Amino acid sequence: MRLGGVDPSILRELSGVYKPFVKAFKELISNAFDADAECIRVEFADNFSSVTIIDDGHGMTPFEFRDDFTRIGGGSRRWAGGKTLKGRLRVGNKGIGFLALARYCERLIVESAGERGFHREVELVRTPDSIDIPATLGLPLSSELLSRCLSCQVSRSGPRRTRLKEGRDYTWKRGRRHLAIPKNVGPVKVRLAVDCNQLIFKASLDFERLLCLADNADLEKIEDFASIEIYDRKTQPPFSGTRVCAEQLKDFVRRELRMEQRKGFVRNIGSRSGFEKFRWSLSRCTPIPYMTLGGDTENPLADLLTIPPGSALSSLHVSHGETSFSLRRPLYPFDPDSPSLPPDMLTKAEIDEGGLKAAGFLAGYTGIIFPAEYRGLSIRVRGVAIGDPGFLGAETLLTGASKAALSQITGEINILAGLDAVGALNPGRESFYEESEHFKILRRALIGEGERVGGYLGGVVAAVLRRTSVQSGLSDVLNRAALRRQALEDMSAAITQLIARGDGTARALLEMARSRRSHVNGLASASMLEYWIPPRIGGLTVKFTKNLTEPATTNYETGEVNIDEARLNQERTLLLFDRQFSIIHKKGQPDQPIAEMDPERGEIFINWGHPVRLQMDERGFLRTSLAWLLAKEAAKKDPDLMMDLALRLLSFNAVSHG
């Protein structure tokens, strides 16, 4: 079989377009899709030495195999028509898909059958002695097959165009392999028709040989790299569709597929086992249905994932040994491990401009997206992802927090019309030609123009940053409050433990806790220190609410942060063994005491205007002021006891915060 007119080194270069293995492999899935397959099975040999793809499509006739499958540009000719027999938009376009696996396996075996006919017309300027039919058809058809499948019409060409009669004007020789025209009838036209319904073929593409030829630049021998055998369908087991087997997968491919998951805790797909990586990547770049959420959960995304009918396979199964997997196109919001998606972080994307139609969504999350492979916008043309998900260059424009926000964004854009011209996609369909008008429209809609990132992505980045700002502001407020509470907790637990131990200090502490003698000295009249909590956090208004189940809640729709008042109040009380004291935070003068106690009213005043505050954080200051106050009050005028108590109180940490 001949693969005409192309320098082998060019073939080798073309084969290099497809990398890595899974991206090359997806071409075989695309071929099956274009053959109107609904179900595809991918079966790996136990040792990953070979992989077979079996589809239930309409198959190929030997002539289609020769003219479309193995011919450079064969696919692009069909692309012009744009649709498959079933009316699907074709996925393949460049006609170089058969070369995809050239670097990954030694041989490709193709078995198929198609129930269509083949016609060939040959015009000869003078009457030949005989015509070699197999040579004219370009395929090695046996006499037997020719006698059953071939029909022929011979006529004079030119103005007279009379049809020649078999037996009188021409005869068959060598079992219909040669057509002989004994009389000179001038120029003739021969119309050959082959009924392929009864044919099945098995072809072998020897990539090892092809690439070897390329090394030697031996153009003459290029036809030797492919062979085809054609059989009578009746003599073969029942078969429909196409079976392609990539034999002798290269060592590096096998090694990759066999690779075990990286040791320890892993989050990214890249760290998983080779076979798992293959399946995941394949599911991301082939036209298969989306994964779905379990249960009855309604997902707002479902409406945004517009896929034209018939643009996805019904099923794609991948098996290895005993294990078999039905692949579904993964989406982060549908992943069982993904957090829930807040409504304000979901953006619907719709583009309808200049002939480009696209629909999908962009989603921002408050945390970093794992597996990392989910990050970015996946753009699909005819259901197939073009390259890996990314941000169309926004990553180079953004800096700092905005750039970091990209790790929290995912999205899926389906191109419904446009961007599918041969001139829009690079070979291998791994990227777009940036000069394409449709691509420019897409890019502008998604990330805006100029040096600032706008468009849909700009909106999602802003939403992510807003949430991050609220979260970090709120977390700072709550953490500081927790630390202040912790200081009180430490004091309370220390007093309890010292009293429980029943040693010398216990009596003094109990007496202090139960004392009703008031001896405050001015701090009570100092101005109050209001909440440490600002009125707005990250642009949201702060409100105090009672009995929240969490320390705080945020409502981005109403623009409010609700903080639980009961928890805040905890930093205004101190339990001394069995008596609650109110902690009153005061903005006293630097020369006023650091703290004062009013046992009669059950109040403790803390002077946040004291110079010691400048030396330590809030927790440290609260602990210090309380420890010295309690030690002084309990020890009365015993300096040794006071020092001992202060030391014990200051060094104590409650277990709950250990």
Place this chain on the structure above:
Amino acid sequence: MAKIVTTQTFLSRHVRAKDQILLVNPPVEETRYNWRRWNQPLDLLKIGSWLKAHIGCGVDLFDLMQPDKKGKVAAKWLPRDRRYYSIKGDRYPVRHFGLPYQSLADRLVSMKTERSEPTQVWVTSLCSYWYESVAEVCRLVRQTLPDVPIILLGQYVRLMPKHASLACAADFVLSQPFELRSQQGAFDLYGKNQPPFWALQVEPEIAVKEIKSAVAQEIVDFTFFEEDICRENGQPLIEIYEKTRDLHERVRFHIICGLHPSRLTPALARIFVDKKFVELHFEEDDSGATLDIDSYGRARAYLQEAGLEMTTKHTSGFVWLGRPGDQMEQLILRSFQVLDAFGGLILKPFSPTPGSEEHQTHAEYLDTVLHREWTPHFFPFSELNKISRQEYHDLYRMAAFLNERVRNKAFDFLNGTLGAQMLRKSLQREVWKIEPNSLRLAS
């Protein structure tokens, strides 16, 4: 200061049907707690059951010592300032066993938020020297639910009611327990999160019902919290065994306490041979200064006659360590005798029970020891016996060694050998384990 009342009085005067009672089993802060997986608040479960049945009030349980499904109880170091307890120059590491206090605080806060706070909180207690964690639980409850009465019960408050009333910020201390042997434990309080075993008492009628109920929930491990499980010549225990042995093939009884060699009968020995009894730990029986060798010999003979192979069954005997009047030679001799009898030895550090004969005899000496230091792991009679703590720890090491040698197998670290297996088991028991510190023998 908390009021000291009897349980009977408290129940009659202070508990009403409308009450919602939260029962709390506090965590433990201790140097070592190898038997922690068997800590189950049976007193709370029984009183909970009684409260529901006789008063009709709502009862809830928060067990901070609840083991996970594998029987593991959480353990965490104390904060740095209290991570080591120093006693006479020796430093002991201290850990918090059980759920953190914060989990209780969180539960109380959520109850408050959901407006389902209890009207009373009952806190149980076990060993008296663990009172600090009881005090801390009281503080947490008082702080979160300042108006809710706190009631203390359990062994500590029964033995030391006055101490408890001073040391803990509670409202009531229940000094005298309430007879609840005929009450089933309210294990339903654990809800779906059932513990991996149920503790029982040797009361056939009740225990059989409890075992049936447990088996229905796929719980097949049981132990008995009894001073003497062989009471009435072992007839009640035999009855429980016979009525439950066919319930489930995986039912297992763990005899971890209350089994005295002198009380073993041939009939009991015959049931102990059944694989349903997976652990047999014999208490120490002595006749005055020496071990009651006759009882040990008899018990061993009964077991052997019944067909029990000492080397394969989990049999062992306890030897007290740290009792007043300890002598090293005697301890070592007893260890060998117990090993000879049962094939396994577990040294059991001693702590005087408040108010007991040992306490009263050595009251003057014990007055000088802080109650916190009565924990057996600190060997409170060490100074009295003139046996250093280091020497006691040497005995632990000896026990570990003897436990291996008795099977006449040398240490062998190669995989799969019996020696390696035995070593592993010994390590699991941690009978010799002490944190790396100054107690370790100098090389």
